[in-house]
Amino acid sequence: MDGQDSYWLLIDGYEDEPAAFGVPPYIGFHCRYIAGVLEKKNIPYKYLTIDQWRLKNIEDQNKLAGLVILAGAVVPGKYLRGTPISLNETERIISNMPTSLPILCGGWAIRGWRHRGWNPLRKNLFLAHWDTDATLNNFLENQQWKHLRRTAEQWDEWANAGASSKAVLEHPDLNGPLTYEVEVYQGCVRFKNGCKFCLEPKKGVPLWRSPEAILSEIKNALDSGVKNIRLGGMTDVYTYLADGVKELEYPIPNPKPLEKLLYGIREDERVNILHVDNGNPSIIAENIEPSTEITKILVDTLSDGAILSFGLESVDPEVHSSNWLNCDPEQAKVAIRLINKFGKEKGERGLPKLLPGLNFIAGLNGEIPEKTYKLNLDFLSELKKEGLWLRRINIRQVEGEGFQEIPTKEFKEFKSKVRDEFDGPLLEEMFPIGTLLKDVWWESHDNRTRLPVHLTDKHCSNEIHGNAGITFGRQIGAYPILIGAEYHIPLETQSNVLVTGHGKRSITAVETNLDINSVSQHQLASIPGIGEKTAWKIISAKAKRLSKNREKNAFENLEDAFSAVNIQIPELAYKILN
Numbered sequence: 028m029d030g031q032d033s034y035w036l037l038i039d040g041y042e043d044e045p046a047a048f049g050v051p052p053y054i055g056f057h058c059r060y061i062a063g064v065l066e067k068k069n070i071p072y073k074y075l076t077i078d079q080w081r082l083k084n085i086e087d088q089n090k091l092a093g094l095v096i097l098a099g100a101v102v103p104g105k106y107l108r109g110t111p112i113s114l115n116e117t118e119r120i121i122s123n124m125p126t127s128l129p130i131l132c133g134g135w136a137i138r139g140w141r142h143r144g145w146n147p148l149r150k151n152l153f154l155a156h157w158d159t160d161a162t163l164n165n166f167l168e169n170q171q172w173k174h175l176r177r178t179a180e181q182w183d184e185w186a187n188a189g190a191s192s193k194a195v196l197e198h199p200d201l202n203g204p205l206t207y208e209v210e211v212y213q214g215c216v217r218f219k220n221g222c223k224f225c226l227e228p229k230k231g232v233p234l235w236r237s238p239e240a241i242l243s244e245i246k247n248a249l250d251s252g253v254k255n256i257r258l259g260g261m262t263d264v265y266t267y268l269a270d271g272v273k274e275l276e277y278p279i280p281n282p283k284p285l286e287k288l289l290y291g292i293r294e295d296e297r298v299n300i301l302h303v304d305n306g307n308p309s310i311i312a313e314n315i316e317p318s319t320e321i322t323k324i325l326v327d328t329l330s331d332g333a334i335l336s337f338g339l340e341s342v343d344p345e346v347h348s349s350n351w352l353n354c355d356p357e358q359a360k361v362a363i364r365l366i367n368k369f370g371k372e373k374g375e376r377g378l379p380k381l382l383p384g385l386n387f388i389a390g391l392n393g394e395i396p397e398k399t400y401k402l403n404l405d406f407l408s409e410l411k412k413e414g415l416w417l418r419r420i421n422i423r424q425v426e427g428e429g430f431q432e433i434p435t436k437e438f439k440e441f442k443s444k445v446r447d448e449f450d451g452p453l454l455e456e457m458f459p460i461g462t463l464l465k466d467v468w469w470e471s472h473d474n475r476t477r478l479p480v481h482l483t484d485k486h487c488s489n490e491i492h493g494n495a496g497i498t499f500g501r502q503i504g505a506y507p508i509l510i511g512a513e514y515h516i517p518l519e520t521q522s523n524v525l526v527t528g529h530g531k532r533s534i535t536a537v538e539t540n541l542d543i544n545s546v547s548q549h550q551l552a553s554i555p556g557i558g559e560k561t562a563w564k565i566i567s568a569k570a571k572r573l574s575k576n577r578e579k580n581a582f583e584n585l586e587d588a589f590s591a592v593n594i595q596i597p598e599l600a601y602k603i604l605n
Contacts, residue, residue, distance in 0.1 A: 041113030042099025051109035059189030086432025099134030104228030190247035210260030263307035306335035308362030331374025349393035382418035556597025
């Protein structure tokens, strides 16, 4: 390195894979493993998220000893709190670096860009095929770039070191809603003949981490200030250390190691939110007894709002066979019924304890839109008639080559019907008006995407509370519901809310414990049964009273305020105002 002040720079461009969350408020595990390598070798480094990079440039690039960029987002979607790095951004960052600087780029997005022909010509630039951390470790030891996979020993070593690295300690969300994503295992039990569109089977025979190793890493993370944990990296929580993985089409779930892991995590009182990853409905349906035991463990240990994403993908049998899908409609129904049986009850934050989510993918081979989409809708109707709850229905278009064109009109109609006929009514049934939801974390103003300006005092100061506008927030956890308040609330704060309305995939709400003597007109107007005119009358009455005597509150109580304008108090106002 050139001098004592030289350092490596790690840019976290975020990961978002089918079995890995890493877009804020999540901190992914691959960037932590990279940081873990640098930690173990005592090499000076700096950590920046791509969103931090967008706000500032490196002061003195001549002090850089090397650069690592992680780009791992492969799941398309809209993000609220952070935006994954793009290919154009990656190219700009690389082009602005000193020509002799060693640069390592890794992650599934890098592999995808390279597959599509991206091959930047630059001295000492390496695009990792496999594990970025192992590739970096080899370079630091031998000054040679080489595609490598980490060993089991390195996996645990770098995971533990990464848990107390700058990627955690200096993450901008550490004192906010940060959720620490843990990699429990790699790969899929369907490694022999997995779903054609999915990258997980490509990782081969599942590689498990022991409960002891995971608990050790989590302890280090909690020591670093982490409060929220998601057990990720799993294609199916029910097949963690399952029996018969290499021999059976439907491996037999083993409740014991999962029980040890989950109850072991819950023994530490520092853990706030605990959620898990995906579930395979066919495994559940074909192994109902051990799956029931695991479901009970999940309900007992997880925080409310937990979701098991079920990859049904399509109900159409032709699509099922053409794409080597794993789950048929009847298996999905059995699994959905089981999760509903034990998970419907609401927990402390007002959310059902454990519910299934359902994934559909359009554009798979064998799809005939008129037929396929109708079968999918019929399936959802059957679930609805049974009174079964789905916390989310995810509809996306297939990624990759070798699949069908998706007709825009038919796809939009299908998606619209799902949102209108199922998503919206489900939200209304699960969260009726007046439902109390606790600990909502407020993240953006007037637009669902957080912008750099939202981190300034203009948006975070208590002085803006109640001003005109919209505030968007979510509860901490996997796939949280988007909640909108029809006035400004200081960002990066938490509050409890009452549900006041429903969208197709979001909820309108108003904060509880608003003081009738300090409430704004916009806050009053957002309460059902009050409206703009009544709100204005109450604010006017308050102003008149204060003009006569500013030494005391304008209103003695809630009843006094509404009596002053000769209006009956709406039912929800009793729960919101004091």
